Amino acid sequence: xxxxxxxxxxxxxxxxxxxxxxxxxxxxxxxxxxxxxxxxxxxxxxxxxxxxxxxxxxxxxxxxxxxxxxxxxxxxxxxxxxxxxxxxxxxxxxxxxxxxxxxxxxxxxxxxxxxxxxxxxxxxxxxxxxxxxxxxxxxxxxxxxxxxxxxxxxxxxxxxxxxxxxxxxxxxxxxxxxxxxxxxxxxxxxxxxxxxxxxxxxxxxxxxxxxxxxxxxxxxxxxxxxxxxxxxxxxxxxxxxxxxxxxxxxxxxxxxxxx
Amino acid sequence: xxxxxxxxxxxxxxxxxxxxxxxxxxxxxxxxxxxxxxxxxxxxxxxxxxxxxxxxxxxxxxxxxxxxxxxxxxxxxxxxxxxxxxxxxxxxxxxxxxxxxxxxxxxxxxxxxxxxxxxxxxxxxxxxxxxxxxxxxxxxxxxxxxxxxxxxxxxxxxxxxxxxxxxxxxxxxxxxxxxxxxxxxxxxxxxxxxxxxxxxxxxxxxxxxxxxxxxxxxxxxxxxxxxxxxxxxxxxxxxxxxxxxxxxxxxxxxxxxxxxxxxxxxxxxxxxxxxxxxxxxxxxxxxxxxxxxxxxxxxxxxxxxxxxxxxxxxxxxxxxxxxxxxxxxxxxxxxxxxxxxxxxxxxxx
Numbered sequence: 001x002x003x004x005x006x007x008x009x010x011x012x013x014x015x016x017x018x019x020x021x022x023x024x025x026x027x028x029x030x031x032x033x034x035x036x037x038x039x040x041x042x043x044x045x046x047x048x049x050x051x052x053x054x055x056x057x058x059x060x061x062x063x064x065x066x067x068x069x070x071x072x073x074x075x076x077x078x079x080x081x082x083x084x085x086x087x088x089x090x091x092x093x094x095x096x097x098x099x100x101x102x103x104x105x106x107x108x109x110x111x112x113x114x115x116x117x118x119x120x121x122x123x124x125x126x127x128x129x130x131x132x133x134x135x136x137x138x139x140x141x142x143x144x145x146x147x148x149x150x151x152x153x154x155x156x157x158x159x160x161x162x163x164x165x166x167x168x169x170x171x172x173x174x175x176x177x178x179x180x181x182x183x184x185x186x187x188x189x190x191x192x193x194x195x196x197x198x199x200x201x202x203x204x205x206x207x208x209x210x211x212x213x214x215x216x217x218x219x220x221x222x223x224x225x226x227x228x229x230x231x232x233x234x235x236x237x238x239x240x241x242x243x244x245x246x247x248x249x250x251x252x253x254x255x256x257x258x259x
Numbered sequence: 260x261x262x263x264x265x266x267x268x269x270x271x272x273x274x275x276x277x278x279x280x281x282x283x284x285x286x287x288x289x290x291x292x293x294x295x296x297x298x299x300x301x302x303x304x305x306x307x308x309x310x311x312x313x314x315x316x317x318x319x320x321x322x323x324x325x326x327x328x329x330x331x332x333x334x335x336x337x338x339x340x341x342x343x344x345x346x347x348x349x350x351x352x353x354x355x356x357x358x359x360x361x362x363x364x365x366x367x368x369x370x371x372x373x374x375x376x377x378x379x380x381x382x383x384x385x386x387x388x389x390x391x392x393x394x395x396x397x398x399x400x401x402x403x404x405x406x407x408x409x410x411x412x413x414x415x416x417x418x419x420x421x422x423x424x425x426x427x428x429x430x431x432x433x434x435x436x437x438x439x440x441x442x443x444x445x446x447x448x449x450x451x452x453x454x455x456x457x458x459x460x461x462x463x464x465x466x467x468x469x470x471x472x473x474x475x476x477x478x479x480x481x482x483x484x485x486x487x488x489x490x491x492x493x494x495x496x497x498x499x500x501x502x503x504x505x506x507x508x509x510x511x512x513x514x515x516x517x518x519x520x521x522x523x524x525x526x527x528x529x530x531x532x533x534x535x536x537x538x539x540x541x542x543x544x545x546x547x548x549x550x551x552x553x554x555x556x557x558x559x560x561x562x563x564x565x566x567x568x569x570x571x572x573x574x575x576x577x578x579x580x581x582x583x584x585x586x587x588x589x590x591x592x593x594x595x596x597x598x599x600x601x602x603x604x605x606x607x608x
Contacts, residue, residue: 029348030369031370032348053582117439117440117443120443120444121443121446121447124444124447124449125434125436125443125444125450126449205437205440206434206435206436207435213435217409217410219341220339220341220409221364221583222345222348222364222370223583
């Protein structure tokens with residue numbers, strides 16, 4: 001345990017040292033490799049009100065992050081709900097599988113930026129197109145994982161439930177879904193990860209406040225230190241969210257890997 | 260997961276090698292290679308934008324290729340001056356086109372790009388304008404939602420227009436949108452006004468009212484322009500090539516004046532527009548020939564740098580107020596940023 005923690009800390013420190021060394025060596029101009037000090041300075045600047053300017057582009061860093069997390073949460077929630085429902089249908093009903101299976105795969109391979117301009121025309125420039133984009137991005141991984149897990153449920157479970165007198169309508173929710181839960185949870189983790197990477201695309205249009213909007217704005221003014229800060233914030237919060245989901249997975253499906 | 264130390268170390272070393280490899284790659288930029296036997300550069304890398312000015316005529320007519328037959332000329336299209344700045348910092352371009360706003364940023368700290376302005380492609384006129392629905396004066400926009408592509412010349416002009424009407428940024432809701440998104444948002448009724456350029460401006464004008472154009476703002480002293488930037492190292496090493504380049508640009512402006520049909524056909528070919536529409540778009544810009552650019556209002560002469568330096572200085576004040584650059588540089592920084600001497604060498608009086 002201690003060894004694992006120490007190794008991780010050493011890894012982070014080594015990367016930091018490498019970054020510092022590269023920046024200090026001035027191999028490239030600061031626009032290419034901003035120094036850790038400059039990024040730290042931006043962290044302070046974007047988190048405080050200074051000379052009448054509130055954070056970055058009128059919002060504090062925490063507000064940018066909160067706006068993005070809210071979009072991710074909403075998009076993932078809708079995406080997971082839709083994905084589980086769709087996955088159950090695809091896994092249980094062969095006709096639906098034949099009808100929708102290829103469609104889900106098709107949507108899954110579309111890059112978000114390719115169809116985002118359509119969402120803008122359909123849903124405007126405010127929150128709706130962003131939520132819809134994240135939904136479309138988050139739904140397929142959950143649907144695919146659920147469908148596969150549902151089809152992999154042991155036939156003995158179904159037979160046992162039926163012979164113990166369970167009515168046909170109860171089987172999907174009481175037997176199939178719990179049995180498929182570990183794989184579904186993996187799908188959810190993948191989906192939230194996809195939503196997280198997609199939020200930057202979603203915030204290319206009217207994305208301030210939002211961490212992706214902040215990065216994009218900084219990029220246009222060649223403020224690389226703010227860009228790096230945004231990336232670090234996204235990475236760190238992504239790690240935290242994934243840890244929370246792993247915890248939820250262990251709580252919800254403690255039998256994982258023991259059956 | 261356990262990391263074995265040896266492979267991890269190997270990976271780090273590989274990363275380090277890759278990084279230093281990149282570094283030497285950046286240093287040996289293609290444009291810095293030895294010149295041809297006749298003193299012309301081996302390569303000339305140009306960053307252009309899809310703006311209906313003389314640059315597209317030079318490109319279409321292949322005048323540069325004919326004037327510099329031993330030079331490999333690469334034309335790369337850019338969508339914004341910010342990207343041109345990035346390419347300049349990376350040493351990937353010799354001559355580029357950027358708006359006055361990005362050039363101001365490039366000449367100021369922290370970027371401090373080593374480039375100069377040898378030519379004004381065009382002064383922005385009626386091709387950028389503020390269009391509104393349900394408002395007939397700029398002051399009536401108070402509390403409304405206005406879109407503009409941030410960091411562009413339009414953004415600068417919009418804030419100058421608001422300021423002129425006694426409004427501040429906080430009196431309105433500003434939305435950062437690219438032109439195609441502005442068109443979509445306008446069609447849906449999501450925005451009340453927009454400061455944008457053609458061709459989207461044309462679509463908005465059919466259902467909205469033009470409140471002010473960049474030509475009118477320029478008359479009030481808020482000039483925006485599309486500028487050429489040349490890498491200082493390139494200008495110093497190949498003054499003759501720069502002279503040739505400047506002469507072709509002047510030739511293009513003169514072609515627009517002498518033979519509009521030929522000029523608009525060339526621009527139309529480059530922008531996939533019918534010649535009549537190209538001609539209309541060219542007319543919305545203010546094109547200046549070399550003599551006019553040498554005037555005191557624009558680039559001036561080596562002894563007396565022109566008024567463009569003051570325009571860039573004004574833009575720097577605006578960017579500082581926007582917290583986009585840390586401080587306003589001295590006026591002399593922008594005066595030195597004008598390649599008036601090079602222009603004078605190319606067109607001696």
